[in-house]
Amino acid sequence: MATAMAATAAERAVLEEEFRWLLHDEVHAVLRQLQDILKEASLRFTLPCSGAGTEGPAKQENFILGSCSTDQVKGVLTLQGDALSQAIQDARNHVSQAIYLLANRDESYQFRTGAEVLKLMDAVMLQLTRARNRLTTPATLTLPEIAASGLTRMFAPALPSDLLVNVYINLNKLCLTVYQLHALQPNSTKNFRPAGGAVLHSPGAMFEWGSQRLEVSHVHKVECVIPWLNDALVFFTVSLQLCQQLKDKISVFSSYWSYRPF
Incomplete structure (x- = not known):
């Protein structure tokens, strides 16, 4: 013991x-x-x-964006500043x-x-x-929140009025989603149901912006690894x-x- x-x-x-x-x-x-x-x-x-305290223009970063889908959407996005x-x-x-x-x-x-x-x-x-x-x-955003974010207005030259754009980070990728819109006529027989929040909205999603009721007709997403x-x-x-x-x-x-x- x-x-x-x-x-x-x-x-x-x-x-x-x-x-x-x-x-x-x-x-x-x-x-x-x-x-x-x-x-x-x-x-x-x-x-x-x-x-303040820096000289010269903001440094630009160029991103080559592409899609693996059959439509082969591609583009170059230049970000300047923040x-x-x-x-x-x-x-x-x-x-x-x-x-x-x-x-x-x-x-x-x-x-x-x-x-x-x-x-x-x-x-x-x-x-x-x-x-x-x-x-x-x-972040999950509603379509009105995306419209109010100002991302569409940051493009030069300006995008057509029937396009809505969201840019976000996902893992190690920069993602850009383009929503093509069409206005619903006042006499439309479609049952108007505003879409909720989502990372990626699908065709057919509806929302109200200003005095108009709009529907997403096409969605294109491109991305690149950073x-x-x-x-x-x-x-x-x-x-x-x-x-x-x-x-x-x-x-x-x-x-x-x-x-x-x-």
Whole structure:
């Protein structure tokens, strides 16, 4: 019995030493790695635009858009400045918040408990998940919301009045959807039912805009891969994996004690 108790005490001492090393050394090594990765991710969201203190026109980005459907719709979209920035700005804000959380625990900070590390990892993972979701989950919009967004008016030369355009980010792709519209006559026998919100509306969708009732007659969608968005998504995935691995290591130690040492 005495030998067994001594062995248990020795094992426990080793585990406690390993746990202290994890808190004092490995945690900070992971935090440094996360900061390096997320700083690289943040650089991917730097928007080329002109403003106070800068010279020259805004940098232009050209995107060759194509469709894999039978109609083979293709086009070139030139973005200048921050015409398409909301999703990117939101994602960058979440990345910046994650970096702030990590930087708040510099090398001199001593983690006292595993629970403290778990709480930090959960907070960082929440920001990274929100950043990733902002790119992977396009907003659902009604047709009147798309019409009011002003996206159609940003084109030069101006688009015909019977076209409605939506531009959005989906995963690592820039997507452009063109809705061709026709007006419903006042004496139309069609049952008018306004369409709700959707990422992509189908032909036959109806909506009211101003004094007119309109119907979507044709839909064309084109897209292209943006390499730096693909990089950002990879950085998010790697960072989330590192956070989860650290959480798993912390949690393993709880199984060696009947009480929680953290």
